[in-house]
Amino acid sequence: MKKQLFLLVLISLFLNLPIFGQEHAPAKKRTFPKNLTQGELNVARLYEKVIPTVVTIYTTTDNFDQKGPAQNKGLGSGVLISKDSHILTAAHVIDGSSQIMVKTQDGKLRKASILFSEKSADLALLQLDEPDTSLSHAVLGDSDQLAVGQNAYAIGSPYGLENSFSAGIVSAFRGFNTLYDGAVHIEFIQTDAAINSGNSGGPLFNSQGEVIGIASRILTVSGGFQGIGMAVTINTAKDLLAFENRPWIGVESVFLQKEELSKIFNLNLSGGLLIQQVAKGSPAQKAGLRGGYITAEVSGKKILLGGDIILQIAAQETCHVNCLENSRQQITDDSKINIRYLREGKEYTTVVDVSETRRNFLSSN
Numbered sequence: 001m002k003k004q005l006f007l008l009v010l011i012s013l014f015l016n017l018p019i020f021g022q023e024h025a026p027a028k029k030r031t032f033p034k035n036l037t038q039g040e041l042n043v044a045r046l047y048e049k050v051i052p053t054v055v056t057i058y059t060t061t062d063n064f065d066q067k068g069p070a071q072n073k074g075l076g077s078g079v080l081i082s083k084d085s086h087i088l089t090a091a092h093v094i095d096g097s098s099q100i101m102v103k104t105q106d107g108k109l110r111k112a113s114i115l116f117s118e119k120s121a122d123l124a125l126l127q128l129d130e131p132d133t134s135l136s137h138a139v140l141g142d143s144d145q146l147a148v149g150q151n152a153y154a155i156g157s158p159y160g161l162e163n164s165f166s167a168g169i170v171s172a173f174r175g176f177n178t179l180y181d182g183a184v185h186i187e188f189i190q191t192d193a194a195i196n197s198g199n200s201g202g203p204l205f206n207s208q209g210e211v212i213g214i215a216s217r218i219l220t221v222s223g224g225f226q227g228i229g230m231a232v233t234i235n236t237a238k239d240l241l242a243f244e245n246r247p248w249i250g251v252e253s254v255f256l257q258k259e260e261l262s263k264i265f266n267l268n269l270s271g272g273l274l275i276q277q278v279a280k281g282s283p284a285q286k287a288g289l290r291g292g293y294i295t296a297e298v299s300g301k302k303i304l305l306g307g308d309i310i311l312q313i314a315a316q317e318t319c320h321v322n323c324l325e326n327s328r329q330q331i332t333d334d335s336k337i338n339i340r341y342l343r344e345g346k347e348y349t350t351v352v353d354v355s356e357t358r359r360n361f362l363s364s365n
Contacts, residue, residue: 042207046153047165050209052105052136053080056157057089057112057126057201059097062293071098077156077202078102078126079138079211085131086361088214088237089201091117091124096277096295096304102128103162104135113280115361117252118240121186122216123232124201125241125361138203140362141210143189143233146170154193154215154229156202168193174230184239188230189213195229204231241361247337247354250282251275251289253310254303255318264298264305270319272342275307283357287350289341311347312340 032044059074076093080086087102094100100112110128117124147170154166172190189204195215204213213231253273261267277291278284292304310318314337335355341348 043153043167046205046207046209047155050138050203050205051155051163053138054078054105054155054163054203055080055087056103056162057087057093058101058103058109059094060099061096062098075157075160075198076200077198077215079203079214080104080135081140081211081362082137083133085128085133085135086115086137087112087126087128088203088211089124089126090214090216090232091119091122092217093201094124094126095119096292098293100126102126104132114277115279115282116241116248116250117277117279119252121184121232121236121240123214123237123240138205138211139209140234140238141206141208141212143187143212143235146173146189146206146212148172151207152189152191152193152212153205153207154191154195154199154202154231155205156195156199156215158194158196158198160198164199166194168229171228173233184236187233187236188216189233191229191231193229195231199229238362243358244360247334248283248357249337249352249354250279250284250357251291251310252277252279253307254301256298256309257320260298261309265309267309267342269311270317273310273318274303274305275310276304277307283352283354287339287352289339289350289352290343309342310339311342312338314338 032041036044055078057076057078059076061072061074062069074093074097076089078087078089081088094114094117100114101109102112103109110130112126112128115125115127150170152168152170156164158164168191170189171192174188174190175185176188189212191204193204199215202215203211204215206212212234214237216230216232253275256264256272256274258270261269261272275289275291278289290308292307294305296303296305312318314334335353337352337354339350339352341350
């Protein structure tokens with residue numbers, strides 16, 4: 001009986017379920033022990049200061065398998081970073097999601113939508129569908145003012161265990177030679193602060209309680225924590241979310257080459273951008289563009305099929321990667337962009353108005 005009771009408690013913890021009907025039981029109030037060292041007291045106060053800004057993210061993804069439509073559930077973490085209820089998280093946490101629910105520290109579940117997602121940096125920006133100015137938000141730090149060896153603190157929901165706090169140091173900085181949009185250098189902080197499944201998207205803080213990174217990925221053999229965690233730097237996030245001098249359309253897409261288009265769609269094209277998802281409320285959604293919904297694997301990459309294929313951006317056809325770079329240069333100053341695309345074998349054109357998104361998403365934070 002004791003063994004069964006132990007297993008029930010353990011399962012409840014890992015699935016984040018209430019135990020024995022105690023879901024409404026008040027949390028135990030704790031005070032700082034008098035015997036804490038000054039260093040311990042500083043860390044305890046840091047946690048108390050920043051925890052109101054941390055959220056848990058629950059996702060639903062619609063997929064198709066041999067039995068038909070299916071739904072997958074996902075779990076991640078995030079951090080509120082503005083009075084407008086913007087949330088930074090990892091792109092892979094919300095990748096392909098049909099529904100995103102955010103649990104704030106008051107225990108409420110709130111719907112959220114994607115404003116921006118960039119897989120190469122594993123960074124995404126969400127916003128609560130109903131912004132709440134009463135929610136606390138974190139202060140963003142400067143990741144260029146960091147040193148290897150200084151303290152770093154991660155908060156998230158590893159395996160569904162909400163508000164887990166771990167401490168470590170900044171172990172290194174990693175660039176991986178990755179650029180976004182041909183201009184933004186993507187940098188990661190390597191840390192030994194414990195980061196496990198469910199921590200992804202959660203904040204990495206410095207000793208002042210400023211966000212210096214967003215937990216991204218774990219380099220591991222077993223799938224668990226082995227002392228090497230990665231967080232995209234907050235300065236990378238700042239650069240990615242500043243759109244004053246470059247347009248943001250609101251689509252996440254993958255480039256398919258001639259061979260891939262021929263094999264998958266039986267199309268004789270030099271290349272095309274297959275839309276993966278369209279951000280809610282984005283210029284692309286307003287223009288009627290659609291994302292994918294069928295999970296598939298192409299050339300070793302997992303992608304979503306069923307979305308529109310962009311054939312031309314402004315005057316530039318999407319023939320190859322260099323064409324895409326050229327199209328970005330052409331539309332730097334345009335407020336309205338013509339898009340030619342393919343949907344279910346037919347060609348269409350639409351106009352994407354980016355005038356309202358030429359702003360810095362973090363300027364009001």
